[in-house]
Amino acid sequence: MPIYTYLCNKCGKQFDVLVRMNSDKSKVACPECNCINLTRIFAPFSVRSAGMSSSCSGCSGDSCATCGK
Numbered sequence: 001m002p003i004y005t006y007l008c009n010k011c012g013k014q015f016d017v018l019v020r021m022n023s024d025k026s027k028v029a030c031p032e033c034n035c036i037n038l039t040r041i042f043a044p045f046s047v048r049s050a051g052m053s054s055s056c057s058g059c060s061g062d063s064c065a066t067c068g069k
Contacts, residue, residue: 004028005043010035016043 007014008030017028029036 005041006030006038007041008033008035009037009039014041
């Protein structure tokens with residue numbers, strides 16, 4: 001199930017919505033002002049290869065400044 005990020009064109013609130021495959025995306029409304037005039041925006045995401053190993057969830061390789069390994 002994809003997570004879409006929306007921006008409300010009325011109040012400016014940015015929010016995420018978990019969208020089920022057979023749900024109607026046109027029924028999404030702003031949780032702040034209930035407006036349906038929304039813009040779906042690009043949200044950066046991370047993809048991790050199954051072959052990579054790491055020490056902690058914030059690492060992208062074998063060494064990490066976050067966990068000190």
